[in-house]
Amino acid sequence: MKSPLPVRNGVNATRVRVPDEGPWATAMEFVLDKFGHVDSAGIVDRFVRGEVRAIDGEIVTPTTPLNEHMFIWYYRELPVEKRLPVELSILHQDDNLVVVDKPHFLPTTPGGMYVQESALVRLRVLLDAPDLVPIHRLDRMTAGVLLFSANPDTRGKYQLLFEKRRIEKTYRAVAPVREDLEFPLVVRSRMIKSRTYLLAQEIEGEPNAETRIELMDTRVDAATGQTLGLYDLQPHTGKTHQLRVHLASQGIGIMNDSFYPVLHDQAPDDYSKPLQLLAHSIAFTDPLTREPVKYSSKLELSEFPDHQ
Structure with a gap:
């Protein structure tokens, strides 16, 4: 409408x-x-x-x-929002598509206490592009590659890629290492997320969520002596909080996750400790040019710097 x-x-x-x-x-x-x-x-x-x-x-x-x-x-009369101390950058822009690197802590779309301080509103103002809409979403605490449609006439073609699962998405995450786990590891489970309950849950039943997990590198944290791993994650479905839940279910919860495996009390954002989860790349066949494209993040996870 x-x-x-x-x-x-x-x-x-x-x-x-x-x-x-x-x-x-x-x-x-x-x-x-x-x-x-x-x-x-x-x-x-x-x-x-x-x-x-x-x-x-x-x-x-x-x-x-x-x-x-x-x-x-x-029009709602909106309160003045304090600008979040994070910036997004544009990876690609044409008449149909805008691809950005969304930082941690910035929501994709307006909601709750964040309206102007969302990737969508920031981009609309920056590019003077009122027709801009996100084709998919990232959690506020997740950084990385995010696609926006700039042209209502071609929007449906890109949305269909996501609906038909014709997108290859790769994430990176930092989490503890368990010596007893063998990789690559495929996790399948049935997940639900109600509108009234904050967290996603795994329940008994036919799996509707699948994630492939690969351990790419390890290092020992000098402060704690804990072995940390850099993981490559390939979700084959797109359930809410899927990656966070699947890693936590294996006893390797993502670093700085305040939801999983244990829900922490609400606290002000600590910009020095972002969730160590990054939407690293998105690849697909462009529905307009029929050419394969891949967009990769230029961001890095602070616990594994200089590791692209």
Whole structure:
């Protein structure tokens, strides 16, 4: 459903579904009841200024009846966000595709306390590209290669690559070494992730997640005496937190992971200790040129520097 309001400062207008009936005489009364605890004066101002629109672009006024429109759009008044001390870099850019190196701690898309401070909004503003949308996502704590579609007309062709699993993705991770594990190791399990529970879980049942794990290199941590490994990870499925869960299940949880195998108390970000997980490369046959392409990260994991 295309918004009647353009992207502003890199951020989409908010869509709200308006009920057919209720104790509200107007659409504005409904919005105030639903969101007025956040910014009641600002909501009224936007209705008065004519900044609330219906799907056909019609202005929704303070007196527009409740059931006149099923959906309305308006701009949220966003708080000023402190800029995260991380930067993304562009690996490739053409009329259809933008490929970036996303740093640790920067979310892919707006959500929660991060709106302007997301890879999507930063790029839209930087490139003056309001049509930019991510083709896939990386966790906020995961760094590496991230693809964005710049052209709505060709977007579906790239999205289909991910839907049909025609993408080869390789990750790198740093985790402890277990002498009793033999590599390469293929981990298969059934994973679930509910909308109400923070963590992904492995349960009994037919596997729906598969990861190939290869140990690439080892070193001894001088501070702890622990042997650390640099692992090459190839996920054949794309479940939420799949790599983090699969390594933790083998007793080699990724370094600086605050979720797995043990959920830590919420704490401020420690930029000196990023999750040691990197989306290292993505390869596929470009659906427009029919040529094979591969995009590789120029970032490194701090526990294995200078190891590409």
